[in-house]
Amino acid sequence: MRALLVSLGLLTTGFAVWVSLLLFPFSDDHTVLPDQIQIFDGVSGSSGLSVVLPISPTPISRYEAGTQSRLAVLLTDPTSNWLRLAHGLKTIGVPFLVTQDYRQALAHRVVLVYPMISGRVLTSEAMKALASFPRNGGTLIGINVLGGGLNEVFGYREAQSFGRHFELRLNQLSPLLAQFTEPKEQVLRLGDRQKGGEPVGSHSYLAPKEAPLAVYDDGTPAIVQRSYDQGRAIAFGLDIGFLLAKGYNLWEEGIAESYDNRFEPLLNVVLRMLKEIYRTGEPNAVILGTVPNHRSLSVLLTHDIDASTSMVNALRYAEFERSQGITGTYFIQTKYIRDCNDDIFFNPQGVRDLQTLHKLGMELGSHTVAHSKVLHTFPLGTGTEGYPSYRPYVKSRQTAYNGTVLGELRVSKFLIEHFSPPNTVISFRPGHLSNPPHASTSSRGWRLSIQFVRHGQQLARAPAVPIDL
Numbered sequence: 501m502r503a504l505l506v507s508l509g510l511l512t513t514g515f516a517v518w519v520s521l522l523l524f525p526f527s528d529d530h531t532v533l534p535d536q537i538q539i540f541d542g543v544s545g546s547s548g549l550s551v552v553l554p555i556s557p558t559p560i561s562r563y564e565a566g567t568q569s570r571l572a573v574l575l576t577d578p579t580s581n582w583l584r585l586a587h588g589l590k591t592i593g594v595p596f597l598v599t600q601d602y603r604q605a606l607a608h609r610v611v612l613v614y615p616m617i618s619g620r621v622l623t624s625e626a627m628k629a630l631a632s633f634p635r636n637g638g639t640l641i642g643i644n645v646l647g648g649g650l651n652e653v654f655g656y657r658e659a660q661s662f663g664r665h666f667e668l669r670l671n672q673l674s675p676l677l678a679q680f681t682e683p684k685e686q687v688l689r690l691g692d693r694q695k696g697g698e699p700v701g702s703h704s705y706l707a708p709k710e711a712p713l714a715v716y717d718d719g720t721p722a723i724v725q726r727s728y729d730q731g732r733a734i735a736f737g738l739d740i741g742f743l744l745a746k747g748y749n750l751w752e753e754g755i756a757e758s759y760d761n762r763f764e765p766l767l768n769v770v771l772r773m774l775k776e777i778y779r780t781g782e783p784n785a786v787i788l789g790t791v792p793n794h795r796s797l798s799v800l801l802t803h804d805i806d807a808s809t810s811m812v813n814a815l816r817y818a819e820f821e822r823s824q825g826i827t828g829t830y831f832i833q834t835k836y837i838r839d840c841n842d843d844i845f846f847n848p849q850g851v852r853d854l855q856t857l858h859k860l861g862m863e864l865g866s867h868t869v870a871h872s873k874v875l876h877t878f879p880l881g882t883g884t885e886g887y888p889s890y891r892p893y894v895k896s897r898q899t900a901y902n903g904t905v906l907g908e909l910r911v912s913k914f915l916i917e918h919f920s921p922p923n924t925v926i927s928f929r930p931g932h933l934s935n936p937p938h939a940s941t942s943s944r945g946w947r948l949s950i951q952f953v954r955h956g957q958q959l960a961r962a963p964a965v966p967i968d969l
């Protein structure tokens with residue numbers, strides 16, 4: 501699948517923030533005054549308790565079976581981001597299995613060793629077997645080849661660690677990479693040099709025997725290959741599972757150029773590269789179609805409704821999408837409190853517009869109550885927050901009071917569902933993409949993102965963090 505996520509921001513609110521700061525002075529005790537809140541008579545909820553369910557890590561055994569024509573992932577560290585790699589391979593339609601047994605892996609024609617090749621994680625017998633694999637016609641993909649004497653097998657002199665690399669530049673002359681014709685696919689971002697943050701960890705393979713498949717911005721080789729009579733060995737200097745985890749956990753802000761309205765193909769290119777390597781290395785390769793309805797490309801159109809004037813624009817977008825047979829997702833901020841961000845727009849007119857969106861067949865998602873830029877600092881909350889007693893107040897871009905993560909989730913979901921029955925909200929996007937750490941355990945985390953759960957039954961995909969709302 502070539503999935504392209506298109507997010508259309510309807511308005512930026514920077515100007516409105518500072519104007520309204522002057523219009524709506526804040527009470528010192530952090531309470532919301534009666535004229536600062538929209539009360540819908542007779543509406544209150546949600547009732548019940550929200551519970552964050554315990555994490556249940558996916559066992560490797562779930563992915564360990566399958567035919568020998570699959571790509572074999574030889575897992576050398578089970579605490580790595582292997583599950584993210586598995587999710588990525590599923591999205592791109594590459595059949596695979598995961599095993600920690602090198603003998604089982606080497607029964608396949610294409611083997612990807614993840615997350616590293618090193619004497620610390622593989623026995624000398626396993627190393628010897630890996631070394632002879634490409635010579636005997638196999639395709640060996642090594643992620644982070646850091647030791648064990650396989651330099652010669654992959655055709656480079658030495659690995660250089662701790663480089664600060666901000667770009668990955670593909671070799672446009674390589675037949676393996678011929679499909680990448682867009683400039684944005686050929687030069688990929690690994691960090692943001694302007695913001696001065698740390699790029700993702702990477703290392704270089706110096707003095708390669710063959711032209712590298714990709715180099716970093718300093719010209720050192722990032723992905724190298726060595727060809728054999730039938731086989732091939734390819735070494736990546738990046739942890740692609742970690743990269744996928746950053747994207748899937750919504751922590752790509754240090755890499756992505758923008759969080760909306762831009763083409764950011766890094767993960768897409770890496771996965772398509774793996775697909776091409778698999779297809780050329782396995783004569784019985786089968787690629788699964790992952791785009792519905794026999795189409796060639798999946799596009800998700802999403803819109804954020806987070807300013808007084810957004811809903812009018814949203815209706816125009818929705819009418820157009822409807823006319824084209826497209827369903828967009830509209831993330832609605834249930835803004836029933838006037839604060840320094842903006843005026844109230846989840847009011848009777850806002851509700852009528854919400855219902856029009858629903859009638860047009862659009863998906864309604866939650867875009868929080870408060871749309872705070874510092875949602876990621878909010879406490880988790882009690883799981884009992886409800887409308888109208890939940891009253892978060894945004895004082896500035898960096899300060900908000902009385903907000904909780906569960907309050908933002910529960911109350912927005914309740915209000916949208918209450919006013920668009922029998923709708924069930926299963927999608928959530930934080931304001932400013934301020935992703936709370938509760939939504940993903942860490943850069944090595946197991947969790948994907950917050951998705952809603954009702955009555956203990958998970959409605960969306962399996963790897964989501966289970967929050968029972």
Ligand SMILES: [Zn+2]
Pocket residue numbers: 804805806867871930931932
């Ligand atoms: Zn927003």
